[in-house]
Amino acid sequence: MVILIFTLILLYILISITIEDLRTMLISESKFIIFSAFGIAYLIYLGLSNETLNILDLIIKNTFSMLIVFIILSSISYISYKITGINSLGIGDIKLSSISTIWLGLELSFISLCVSFLLSAIYSLNGKIFKRIKPFQQYPFAPFLSIGIFYSWIIDKI
Numbered sequence: 104m105v106i107l108i109f110t111l112i113l114l115y116i117l118i119s120i121t122i123e124d125l126r127t128m129l130i131s132e133s134k135f136i137i138f139s140a141f142g143i144a145y146l147i148y149l150g151l152s153n154e155t156l157n158i159l160d161l162i163i164k165n166t167f168s169m170l171i172v173f174i175i176l177s178s179i180s181y182i183s184y185k186i187t188g189i190n191s192l193g194i195g196d197i198k199l200s201s202i203s204t205i206w207l208g209l210e211l212s213f214i215s216l217c218v219s220f221l222l223s224a225i226y227s228l229n230g231k232i233f234k235r236i237k238p239f240q241q242y243p244f245a246p247f248l249s250i251g252i253f254y255s256w257i258i259d260k261i
Contacts, residue, residue, distance in 0.1 A: 104259060105152075109145050113206060113256060116141065117249035120199060124245035130195035137201055142205030169211035172216075173201040189239045196244045203252045210253040219244070219251035 116138050121131055146165060150158030180192040200219075204212040223244060230236030 105148060109141070110256065110260065112141050115254060117213060117253055121126065121243075121246045122251045123211065124243040128193070128241070128243055130199065135198050138199075138202050139205060140246050142202065145206060165205045165208060168212065169201045169204040172204050172212055173197060176200055181248070187239060189241070191239075191241075192244065196248060199248050199252075200243055203248070207252065207255050207259070211259055214258070215248070215251035215255040217251070219247040222250060223247040 115132065120134050120138070123134065124130055142165075143162060147158055150156045150161050151197045155247070176192060176197040180190065180194075180197060183189075183191045187193065200216060203215060207215060226242075227236060230240075230242075231238075236242065
């Protein structure tokens with residue numbers, strides 16, 4: 104029952120972030136704070152419901168994993184900017200991916216990123232074929248990230 108509540112909270116937060124990114128191509132810091140806080144609440148629940156898990160170790164492990172994802176995505180963004188001169192991955196997308204690691208752990212975060220990039224590539228290719236997207240045109244990436252995050256969450260809970 105508690106997992107269902109966390110699933111609905113996660114879904115609500117991701118939908119809220121997706122809508123905001125679609126409208127403004129920005130994600131507010133308050134949504135990241137809420138996303139993080141509920142992620143930590145979920146880790147605390149996991150630690151309390153499983154005697155073999157130490158809450159502090161779980162939080163430290165997932166926070167460290169969050170930093171790894173942040174550094175990797177920031178590096179990808181920096182390198183792509185240096186090569187193309189266009190910011191292809193925004194800081195909001197990097198933060199969303201990083202914070203999702205609190206919820207998912209490192210392995211599932213990478214799965215969510217793979218799903219997100221694949222969906223985005225399909226969208227971009229479709230847009231280029233039908234001339235709805237210009238070369239190097241920016242578009243919101245948070246909707247793809249949200250789908251990847253939620254997909255990974257559901258796969259883990261089944």
